Amino acid sequence: SINGDNTPLFVIDGVIGGNINAIDPNDIQSIDVLKDAAAASIYGSRGANGVVIVTTKKGVAGKPKVNFDGYYGIASPIRTYDVMNAQEYMEYVNDVRSQAGAAPAYPDIPAVLNEVGEGTDWQDELFGTGTNQKYFLSVSGGTENVAYNASGGYMKTTGLMMNVDYTKVTARFGLDVKASDRLSLSGSVSFAN
Numbered sequence: 001s002i003n004g005d006n007t008p009l010f011v012i013d014g015v016i017g018g019n020i021n022a023i024d025p026n027d028i029q030s031i032d033v034l035k036d037a038a039a040a041s042i043y044g045s046r047g048a049n050g051v052v053i054v055t056t057k058k059g060v061a062g063k064p065k066v067n068f069d070g071y072y073g074i075a076s077p078i079r080t081y082d083v084m085n086a087q088e089y090m091e092y093v094n095d096v097r098s099q100a101g102a103a104p105a106y107p108d109i110p111a112v113l114n115e116v117g118e119g120t121d122w123q124d125e126l127f128g129t130g131t132n133q134k135y136f137l138s139v140s141g142g143t144e145n146v147a148y149n150a151s152g153g154y155m156k157t158t159g160l161m162m163n164v165d166y167t168k169v170t171a172r173f174g175l176d177v178k179a180s181d182r183l184s185l186s187g188s189v190s191f192a193n
Helices: 036-047 086-099 108-116 122-126
Strands: 009-012 028-034 051-056 062-075 130-142 148-157 165-178 184-192
Touching: 009 036, 028 036, 036 051, 036 148
Parallel strands: 009 051
Antiparallel strands: 028 051, 062 130, 130 148, 148 165, 165 184
């Protein structure tokens, strides 16, 4: 069998095949897209579906710079469907059966209501208020020869439906060292869960 996909090749800070999901969007300095001949000439067949080059933020010489970004939002359904309660449903079923010449399915509606109550509006049970929160903190700085950038992100989304949520935690540390005029070292460590 022949398997393939149309996913582009991601190159993150020079690392081929990096995981874009491990990077908080606030950590991205720039994104460049190569396609067609440009991608193939540099990356060969791996770049056949295009190449996305991601450059993350680096530290710069100067005093430590602290950045904080926070967001909190609430979501709720715009509207729900107008549905029948238990009594309306039983009356509807009895009416349909009556028009078809059949006996009512619920001959004693008050007795059934006494037993089951008004019924359950499953939309009220299923839907609730959703929340969306995101926090990002970064610290960067350094000297002419050593620059650093450290960041952490937290995102939590609680959906409108029960038991539908998503949490993402990211952390990243980058260090750039200029050892001499001819030698520069750069490294980064990232975590995502």
